Amino acid sequence: MTRSLFAAVLVATTAIFPLAAARAGQAPGMVSQPDVPVSHRDRVYAAEQFSNTVSVTDPADNRLLGVIRLGDPQPGNLSPLYRGQVLVHGMGFSPDHKTLAVVSIGTNAVSFIDTATNTVKHTTYVGRAPHEAFYTPDGREVWVTVRGEDYVAVLDGKTFEETGRIKTPAGPGMQIFSPDGKYGYICSSFNPETLVVSVADHQVVGRVKQASPFCPNIAATPDGKQVWFTLKDVGKTQVFDARPPFDLIKTLDTGPITNHVNFAATAGGTFAYVTIGGLNEVKVFRTDTFEPVATVPVGNLPHGVWPSGDGSRVYVGLENADALAAIDTSTNRVVATVPIGQAPQAIAYVPNAVPDGDGTANLQPLGTAGDTAHLALGAVGEGGAAGADGAGGRDAKPASSVTLFSQGLTQVLQASVTGLEPKTGYVLALSDRPDGKGKLEPLTAFTTNPAGAAIVNTVGPIRQIVQGPAKDDRRYLTIASGTADQPGEPVQLQLP
Template sequence: MNQNPFTTIQTVKTALTFALLLGLSGITLAGQAPGPLSAPDVPVTHRDRIYAAEQFSNTVSVTDPADNKLLGVIRLGDPTPGNLSPLYRGQLLVHGLGFSPDRRTLAVVSIGSNSVSFIDTATNAVRHVTYVGRSPHEAFYTPDGKEVWVTVRGENYISVIDAATFAEKTRITVAAGPGMQIFSPDGKYGYICSSFNPEVAVVTVADHKVVARVKQESPFCPNIAATPDGKQVWFTLKDIGKTQVFEARPPFRLLKTLETGAITNHVNFAHTAAGTFAYVTIGGLNQVKVFRTDDFSQVAAIPVGALPHGLWPSGDGTRIYVGLENADSLAAIDTATNQVVANVPVGQAPQAVVYVPNAVAEGAGTQGLQPIGMAAQTTQLKLVPVANGKPAAGAAAPTSVTLFDQGLLQVLQASVTGLQPRQPYVLALASRTDGTGPLEPLATFNTNPAGAAIVNAIGPIRQVVQGIAGTEARRYLVIAPSGDGKPAAPVQVQAM
């Protein structure tokens, strides 16, 4: 059929005008998640920013990827015990991150204060705070930029926020404990995994209707991502150490279940000349594993540091940035070599990480940023297995421990692996290096099906461990089985 030349010319003009408007407005898209594969890559420049949400310092760190330099932090709240005051007005347990399609607004979720803080990426100023239901976990914009969906993990719904007014406009009811949501690159579907129930809900964005449910192999999914080609959805199962993949379009068929490892955290993608690759953080192994998305074969296992958590690709897919929860740093991975090429110090216990291309269209973009300060003060320890009543010589350390300095107190976080599945244990202090003698419990916990756990305690732990002013004996961290409320002989002891 012959096409009207005038219509063709008008179509071309319209396309050119639209492209020009996109350029003038500063909107940049990339063939990287969460954008569509057809969009152009965005090379790394000083206009880009990496943001990490840090739950113990209640900060958002801001890094320039062009030279891997920390520019400062956005301080959303205070450390403990200041945040325990009945008059406390800051945010608590800063955890989740999302950003608008125009790259101008960052959405920051704080679990403990039930909030979403909307931050201007050019000025680092909080534009608005929206309070939602109990214990929200993650927030992300729909691809058209009109809505922000927030998983309210402590309840059974998605809070849908109007991106223009920052007010909740409706709720989408799902199974209790929605963990995270992400969208198909074309904006048709939202995919919502659960942290309390073994199902992923598929929702049509236009009318907020649940149109499908995909079975999870376990109830605890913390993270979900869609491939840029719009064909696959990957989600992680933290409690059993697996990652599952299903078709992003009807009938949403399960494609693959991968055994990834204890404390499997987040997943994201990089599209390169060699194909599209899934990067998965494995907290229990201190690795990022890399898989092809065409045949699901593993191509790399990258040592990155203590307890890798969130991760995000650069706008051109040349790098993946990984938040190291128990090392207070970002690891930069070169996707061509799958090697760590840089480390950037950030705040305490980074959780979600996002890379925002062209976040700062003009100016320095450092307004409102503060020095990292006390958030940089941490101490790392390791626990090793016990064999024949003694620390196993030359054994790998299955448990990493970090003390996050909060001033008078420290938050202790242990990334525990190498134990029996679904069993009770106690993290305790011993007066002897081999763990023998009386134990002083710090925290009790149960391991997950992979024999792992994330264990927290708070108090003047460093002072107790080191001995106060030399008047008390030094203490040593141990892990022991617990039965009838009493600890047995330790199975892991502090490495000397």
């Protein structure tokens, strides 16, 4: 049977036998399983932490269908009687592709969403600050990394009730499973050690040293041979053998704010796609030789990444652009950009998520979740220095991207800061002069990571005073050395 005829038969039969395409030959499934061609039955989901939404995109025409609202923006979510979710962040899905597991960090929740109806069918509350959740390949359990504590919560895959805990070093970041379901791999966000756990009995069977304590993401290759994990604080990606004795194979210098990694199995081989937030790029590596084969500019602060069911595309969530970027894996070029909700974190491509109907029930318009403003900061003395009018030149090269996510009269400000001294204290401030040398009004202090980068957040009516024509009450975003009590010289300035 030819590949095209096989694909046609597969599409025709998935509605009758949905489990036949339950896990495609792409991560997190086995490479030996059949690919699932892109269709209107597939969905791309993104967890959006400042609008507290899950966006739903049809990849067949790269069109946003709407959002699932799990909560409200500020100030509604500050009420003591608030019942929604806050900081919608992590995401996994069941092997039969009928259920999403969505983690909300601020409310310690895992929301289980029916992919056919876009409704929450159950919410399980776990320990402090969970980060990611994923089903075991047999669908019997859901493992939830409770990053604010020292364990993985194990939930029943049908009742969604907690049935046990797997003890880990403090701050488990994420877990993923070997495609055959034998092992669970749990990296840490607070300790430099990844655990390998037997799924059958929840016993630790291996330990892998991390080059730094902060791992936000981990993924297993669909051939079951390798596990890759990212280190956000030092800008590295490490690879270890997925089988005993779980030896470390390779350490790659990938770049500041290295976020997530995933794979596309193609006719030319299996490739790792790594999102580099500080460079606004996705770097592509071969998994056999670890050779870098492409660098793909995608937009501000790429975060989550997931392949389509046939490996023909890789989707990337752009945290500071409120968008999905679709990369064609045959050319490694962005072929579509889809507007979605605020600050997408984890994303998931789910083949055959909606076997019947149009799958738009209970979706809501994007609304205020699409209301954002974008700014940039340039380095003083390197294109960002003051020009004749005191502002950075229009040819200045941005060093840091800033997004203002509307919450009504206020905004959540998030800056993806790069190009600073490592492990050094700085202040994000408002200046009454565009050259940053006037009076500074500190917004928040921060310390850069070992790669000289940081994700910086604050809240306030900032857009109203940093945009528009110059006037007496106009202020300019500035990064200065020092502390909030004693800010020093400006090092980055707001670009016009």
